[in-house]
Amino acid sequence: MNSLFFRMTDICKSYWMGDEWSPVLKNIDLTIQEGEFLSVLGPSGSGKSTLMNIIGCLDTPTSGEYILHGRRVDDLDADELSQIRNKEIGFIFQSFQLLPRQDALSNVELPLIYAGMPQHKRRERAAEMLERVGLADKMYHRPNQLSGGQQQRVAIARALATNPTILLADEPTGALDQKTGRQVMELFHELHDEGRTIIMITHDRAIAQNASRMVRILDGEISEGVADDA
């Protein structure tokens, strides 16, 4: 259970803002072991989502080395990256990112399509995932027929569908009230107990404390451990 999941060394991300480079991530060093539950705490605009996109192979760093499961992500081609995003990583986006015209079941099915699973198995699996997040009775609802918390849970079900090794959650409780937030955290604990690696991004200290390990990010710089304010 204690093998290395990924290692980031000296990762930088900057955006060219017309006349100068604007750094968003500065010399990030971060190592995660398999099975860890890490929270990344930081104020808005500090670079949390940017970091998560790089971890999830959605974005590429400007410089630095990122090794995931022993492979340099830089060296992977578009198809291999797709494969990793599909099989290894479960994304829970900050703004849910559900397809508005499709019902909950179809939304959860989406990553399974790209995993090449046949339709009947897909439906079964998607239904199972929705049951797990407590939405068995809302399978045929479209996102606009669901509450924010329900949409968040559809997004979680979708992230779990391909049974990924790591769950990347960007503000999973941002849109939820305390009670639903707590339910989501309970689910995360369950998933962690099952041995899944979880990285959860939040700007809420109380939520962050659910994790077994916490890093802080401030103006693109990362620091280990708990600080006084967030």
Add this chain to the structure above:
Amino acid sequence: MLKESFRMSISNILSNKMRSFLTILGIIIGVMAIIALITVMESATGEVTAQFESLGTGKLTIQASGTPLKRGLSEKDLNDIAALENVEGYSPTLSKTLHVVHQGHVVEDVTIKGYSHDYFRRESDSIARGRPILPADSENRSRVCLIDSDLAAAAFSGVDPIGQEILINGMRFSIVGLLADPEVDDVFSQMQMMGENGSLIIPHATYMRVFGVKGVTSLEVYAKDPDNMSTLTEELETLLDAAFNYKDDSYSIINMESLLSVMDTMMDLMTNLLVGIASIALLVGGIGIMNMMLVSVTERTSEIGLRKALGARPRSIQVQFLMESVILSLLGGAIGVALGEVVSVILSDVMSIAFVFSPGAVALGVSFSLAVGVIFGWAPARKASNLNPIDALRSM
């Protein structure tokens, strides 16, 4: 995966029915035009070819206006022509409209034709009953005639006309045969002078004597060997040049087969030209599809980003968008083919030609629309597949 792309494409097309329809309108019109044009042209060509062929192959037509001193072909010229090596026979095609009298009953407006026995030897099925004109009739300038059913109806209501007599130009002719009704009422027989009350045929020699015709201006010459028309033409040219003193434009020789091939070439050219013009509609339709696909890619940028984030390979995205444009254009093509056939049937009916279904036209319409879908869908699909997932996601 392909099945998935297909389902997704269909649902996308259906979720935007009006826009999809307007997009494929160009394809529909283009394919419809191509189908209708090719089908109608082919039907018309088939019709005209059949009519040309029904006029007979292995036959030349001489139009001899002659010279001021010598109008048409004399009887001596006809004999010389008959003596040519490659000539099997000939028949003048003389005709005029006149009244005839039967038992004091005048039938106005009847076409009198003067043909030879050779004509009947070739066109043996032109006789319904009785006998044809025989060589002896030509030789003796017999006063015999064959009448058609219109004249039979006009002059002999109910009575069998064979064996009866009829007055032509005040002279007594005996009716020896009944002409068959032409199988198809083709344009050529319609073109020929037709009296309102039908027609009759008498031996050409008799015709020439009775009406005082000295020169034949229109003559059919039948070849011994239908595959060797050019030798016959040469022989005739030598003979006619001498007969008309080498005067330009004194005669012309018309070969139905060469006419037919010229006409075929012209019809082909015309078809290609029209199809070329119709293809412009397809091109415009293709641009319409490309435009809609580009709009669709832009609208669905975040969806594409999400799909990529969830593991869609660039290729899957490309296939999905390409599939969508191909389905759209094939749908347009199918509707176009259906409408094109309907238009063809209507046009054939209006032009009173027989509708002939053209599988080639359908194949062309379908493959054109398929090609349009692939060609004009390629760039948008490529664009979609190359979108960076993170840029695409942020646009939400």
